[in-house]
Amino acid sequence: MFGLGGQELLLILFVILIFFGPSKLPDLARGLGRGMREFKKAQADIENEFHKAVESADAKEKTVDPLMAKHSGGDAVSEKS
Numbered sequence: 001m002f003g004l005g006g007q008e009l010l011l012i013l014f015v016i017l018i019f020f021g022p023s024k025l026p027d028l029a030r031g032l033g034r035g036m037r038e039f040k041k042a043q044a045d046i047e048n049e050f051h052k053a054v055e056s057a058d059a060k061e062k063t064v065d066p067l068m069a070k071h072s073g074g075d076a077v078s079e080k081s
Helices: 006-020 025-062 066-071
Strands: none
Touching: 006 025
16 A cells, blocks of 8 residues: 555554544545545546547447448448559
8 A cells, every 4th residue: 555564554643643633533534535436436437438439439430431332332442552
């Protein structure tokens, strides 16, 4: 976990406890949890949008342009020499 050992984590928690006090610690942890949850949700949304964009680009490449099919004599692929 970020290259921190047990002693470093205990020291950090102790400093946080001194600064915020025991009454604010649950609120602080709750807010941190909400922030992490929102971050993960935003990350998943961005990944989904990226995958949708890639899939729609792939689908556009596979579709045949009707005008090209008319002009090439019915073949979707025109031959170039």
